[in-house]
């Protein structure tokens with residue numbers, strides 16, 4: 316049977332735009348289908364900034380993927396001329412035995428990554444905005460920094476189109492199915508067939524990948540922008556790192572330098588904590604006074620001048636698996652023709668360009684050299700009775 320496309324990519328957010336880029340560059344006929352417009356703010360890849368780092372406390376297994384992602388982010392900038400990344404340095408702070416500090420250190424040592432351990436006094440000296448308690452320390456990584464998610468998606472879409480991908484926006488897939496030895500995807504505009512389907516649905520995974528056998532909880536998360544007391548001067552990326560701060564109650568606060576001009580403030584948020592379960596249809600996009608007060612109080616403990624004046628807030632969705640590791644694999648029930656990438660659990664953006672590379676490998680060759688066994692959906696399968 317002749318098919319119009321070699322590969323259909325369903326969802327053109329962070330992961331899907333990357334998959335479309337890598338697939339098109341390998342010379343296959345690619346159709347990308349996206350429910351909203353390019354680089355939109357209804358999913359998980361918006362809000363102006365994302366942290367990137369290599370000393371990864373979530374697991375040393377992620378480090379080889381990060382090293383490759385850094386190379387590909389550089390290529391994205393070079394090939395599009397867009398300003399995607401600012402490596403302003405990053406501080407992972409907390410008590411020495413906190414996961415944030417101890418886990419980052421373990422990854423740094425395992426992979427021999429450049430890093431410094433700073434005690435509280437040294438943190439205060441180097442970064443006067445930061446106020447650690449005397450028993451807190453920080454792992455400082457000069458190559459950590461921030462990524463611009465909307466610009467990243469724009470860059471990947473641009474390279475995908477340049478390499479010949481056909482991208483349809485405002486065209487949601489209504490359903491997909493296996494079709495002989497290939498796949499069929501229906502939208503309101505028509506039915507498309509291809510040999511392979513790559514599904515990158517973000518927060519829409521519970522509906523689009525119901526038969527995957529993975530529990531994914533969609534969580535409402537909030538990003539906050541405050542204008543620091545005394546202005547953004549000390550918060551500019553030339554002198555301010557990104558940071559993740561684990562405090563004694565096991566709450567992580569993370570934030571960014573001021574990248575939005577003199578009146579744009581600096582962004583801060585809770586990592587994972589307080590995420591109310593939701594769906595893309597039911598998420599409450601209103602941010603309430605008590606939430607802003609709680610953020611200001613928590614951030615103010617570590618950065619006393621940050622919560623000067625509240626400027627704005629925005630919501631975003633995490634897609635969290637039970638072990639907070641990703642799902643990247645051939646679909647166990649459609650292993651010949653469907654590849655999936657979902658469940659990025661609030662820490663996927665820094666991997667975006669390498670995930671697309673992996674998805675292209677899986678869709679075209681059924682295998683990849685990248686280490687992805689941690690992301691196998693079958694890890695959640697119930698034990699045989």
Ligand SMILES: Cc1cc2nc3c(=O)[nH]c(=O)nc-3n(C[C@H](O)[C@H](O)[C@H](O)COP(=O)(O)OP(=O)(O)OC[C@H]3O[C@@H](n4cnc5c(N)ncnc54)[C@H](O)[C@@H]3O)c2cc1C
Nearest residue numbers: 326328329330350358359360366488517631659663664665
């Ligand atoms: C507040 C917040 C802060 C974060 N901070 C960080 C960070 O600092 N560092 C980090 O590494 N990661 C971070 N993350 C996580 C990271 O942003 C996500 O893991 C990543 O963006 C997920 O990309 P995705 O492609 O899976 O989802 P998305 O980018 O949302 O893409 C999914 C796409 O599928 C489309 N779609 C869905 N259904 C259909 C359909 N039926 N037909 C067609 N298209 C469809 C959607 O419209 C969407 O465009 C953060 C996330 C949030 C929300």
